[in-house]
Amino acid sequence: MLDLLFSGGAAWFTIPALLGTGVFLIKLVLMLSGGSDDLDVGGDASAGHAGHDFHDGHGHGSGLMAIASIQGVSAFLMGFGWAGLGAFQGMNLGLIPSMGIGVLGGVVMGGIFVALLTTTRKLSSSGNVNFAEAKGATGEVYATVPANGQGRGQVKVVVSGRQRILQAVSVGESIATGITIRVVEVRPDNSVVVVPANK
Structure with a gap:
């Protein structure tokens, strides 16, 4: 199994795949367990008693951008690594074509992450009521x-x-x-x- 992940040029894909997946899973576990997942972007989301909605959200972009960059990079690395490794070991392509497929996989994963982040921001801002x-x-x-x-x-x-x-x-x-x-x-x-x- 290890030789499949690290033999020849496979390490070029395995290391980014494991790094990206590891960071992604750690952030996910922290978020789901309510731990400090660095997603506090300075929002004042005090519940509006009468309207049962949130109000006065003052999110600060710098915290969100830091998270976006960390999660975006980990999503790209995860996509690059696993797509490249699949092409290199599963399809028996050479290193350069596999890197091309890896970059494509990274861009797709990054795009999915950006789409999810954008949707999440829209949903959270739609709950802000003045x-x-x-x-x-x-x-x-x-x-x-x-x-x-x-x-x-x-x-x-x-x-x-x-x-x-x-x-x-x-x-x-x-x-x-x-x-x-x-x-x-x-x-x-x-x-x-x-x-x-x-x-």
Whole structure:
């Protein structure tokens, strides 16, 4: 088995394959176990109680770029090594053609990694909601809002381009389900103060 991995020019592919795979697996295990996987990019992902979404995400690109470079290089090495080794030992190609196939395999693995990273960033940023944008918005009462702040109801309001159900209080009269409302204040806990829209 070792001679298959290291005989002739196979070491040119085996070493990068093992290095890339090792780094990738270590990062994966750390990420899945909740350990320090260096993926903390400075995001403040405090949960929005009322909207059940995240808000105020302030991700910093430098941390993400460091991870992208480490994971990108390990993905390239893994693809290069295993594709090159398969071509060299499995297809009995020479060293130079096998290196070409290895580079192609590395580029494909790197491309897959970049696509996954881009998708992950889009998904995480789509969860970031700035509830302050709700101020002044109109919506509809989902569950009756009690009078004079003596409890909370729920309202449907469009925030950051998506409809959200938010906890709501009224400083005046009770507001029944189905009534159109206007948000006059957003509180620190992301609940909103509402009034009937016609007032």
